[in-house]
Amino acid sequence: MSELVLTGISKQFGAVKVLQPLSLKVSDDSFVALLGPSGCGKTTLLRIVAGLEAPTEGELRLDGKTLWANGAGLPPEDRGFGMVFQSYAVWPHLTAFQNVEYPLKVSKRLKAQYPDAPSRRAAVERALKLVRLETLGDRYPHQLSGGQQQRVALARGLVMEPPVLLLDEPLSNLDARLRAEMRRELRDLHRSLGITILYVTHDQREAFEMSTRVLVMEAGRIAQDGPPDEVRGNPAPGFVTEFLSEA
Amino acid sequence: MAELAGLPLGTVAGAAARSLALGTAVAAAAGAFGMALAWLTSRTDLPGRRALTGFFSVPYALPPYLLGMAWVVLGNPTVGLLKDWFPSGGIYGLAGMVWVLATVAFAFPFLELRAAFERLDPALEEAARMSGAGPARVFREISLPLLWPSLLNGMVLAFLFSLAAFGVPALIGNPARQYVLTTLIYSQLRVGGMDGLNQGLLLSLILLVMAGAGLALSGWLARQRARRGGTAVSGGKSSRPALVLLGRARVPAAFAAWGFLALAVALPWIALFLSALAPVAGDFRPTAWTLRNLERVLTMADFQEALVNSLLLTLGTATAVVAAGFLLAFLAVRRGSRAASWAITALGAPFSAPGTVVALLLLMGATVAARAGIPVDGPLVLMGAAYALKFAAGAARGIANGFAQVHPSLEEAARISGARTFTLLRTLWFPLLKGTLGAAWLLCALPMLTELTMSVLLTGPGGATLGTVLFQLQEYADQPSAAALAWMLLTVALIVGFATRSREKEA
Ligand SMILES: Nc1ncnc2c1ncn2[C@@H]1O[C@H](COP(=O)(O)OP(=O)(O)OP(=O)(O)O)[C@@H](O)[C@H]1O
């Protein structure tokens, strides 16, 4: 059972403190939505968990294994997390299939698990099927629509069977219909696969429809933390009430 | 022995092969240096990477033959300042030419790649790290394939630049009897007469074919690439790149990057400075230092004539080129004029063709005109024409970009207010594009002021320029005076280079 623990994590850019020291436990199987207005530090927090950004202070652990402590830690490639970027970040020089296969070829952990091409092929096909792209594996990204590229990115994260999947506003570049469809799909995927998801968004609908836990952030601190129904039905007075009433 | 227009075939083939080898080797070295430095300054926590980025655009502004002279001061096998550090032949020979040209030409791929790294969505690289790939692997399998078109572009520019180079091969190749096409053409023309001109034309045809082949090859490679999947560099909103932490490699990497800058810029400057102060070539004792060389150069009649000529030629030609480019770009971009677009495209030919070829064609044109009874008066006219042809395309393209970046509604609003074309140009476009025009002017004027490759072929009585005087001093073995003049010019070029570097950063 994997558990992600943040202890006193803070982040400062120059003189600006963008994350106040915050502590957080994310337990197995939860779908955590990080919800908040633009600039409140959601992406920064996610990138610290990913290892793409170093926290100024604090510690980060996964199942008791130290990811970051005392100003040093594991580089992103050794954490084994999956990540889906807002800009998709699907590699234009590789086909959809090759994009999804890439982690299996480079990650130390997965290389051992999928030692040969046939085993990789099976895993990639499974992942593509999950996002319903099984027929489009041979296409290059420029031959795919935005929504399809987004699913390639998702399949690339899922194929790693990561202990934690990180998503940074993955739906914001899609149109309304596709967004609704992907919301449903993500929720179903989470239920069927049982992985831990950390999902950054400023869209309340995404947060409340998919997650099992909502963290509302304001200016680098957590303003409210609870199950979606509780946050929606009983928002903390002040910032959260105001923010939720805006949409 | 087989001959080609009166030249031994072996000589021609040797020079052609050497030109090709030089171009290819410099392109490869420049690509490697440029890529390493661009990656270090854009994607890692290299100490001082901001400052380095600015400094690395400086060599671009330095006339390569000044650096060539500096390297002769350092690496002359008998009297060189650092002769013990060089192999037995000193700096002379093909390897020396490659090194000196590469210390300038790396800037082509470097600048292309810097811009490409800026455009490349860092999430593409970050996604690979999240997939489990370490920095080296990400560079090899993600960054490099995506940046390949920019790298190729930069390498082609370096290839054309080296193929066209005259000063460095003359300074560093000739003493070892290693001629390339440009230096062979020069020596054939010095022989004089129609024979020399004909041989020169034949050789320059070979040079032109090589340049064309380089361009065609790179175009083909780029198309191959495009066919195999997209090369789209950036689509989505890009974020700040997560810097690669160099860790234990940080200090050695910084040492290498700053060391390269010191070797490419600081060391040559110091060498010329010391040599300018030396009473005779090779005597570098501080106790013997003298200002006599500087004084001799400044009072030399040739130098004074050259200074006046170069300043007049540069001011006149650069201003005319920018004015013409302003009009052409306006007509092409804002009025959709086919003729103007075509003219800008056509100017690309002398821009990419080796200067030697441009100068020779002008010489031939002048000969033909003279036969037809239209005398072309004096070397300055020919040099002005050569400079204008050579640098017009760069200026026109830069200005056209400037026009294209301004929203059409600005002009439409002025036209609705009643402004006609000339008023529009004067009251709207000129003030709006002042910065662009200034940059274009500098981009023309800098290389014109110290131009050597074409000037040396077109010069004549009364037509000395800074480049030709310097070349003569060096050829007639007045090393101390040559070093003094070179040091002054390099200092001016460095100052201008550093000044334009900080301008770029503000913009
Ligand atoms: N590299 C940096 N240097 C300086 N300030 C930064 C840097 N990165 C982020 N910031 C600042 O930190 C704050 C939080 O940024 P972050 O990207 O985490 O916000 P966000 O909540 O993801 O916003 P959005 O919804 O707009 O993506 C912002 O005020 C931002 O300007």
Ligand SMILES: [Mg+2]
């Ligand atoms: Mg964000």
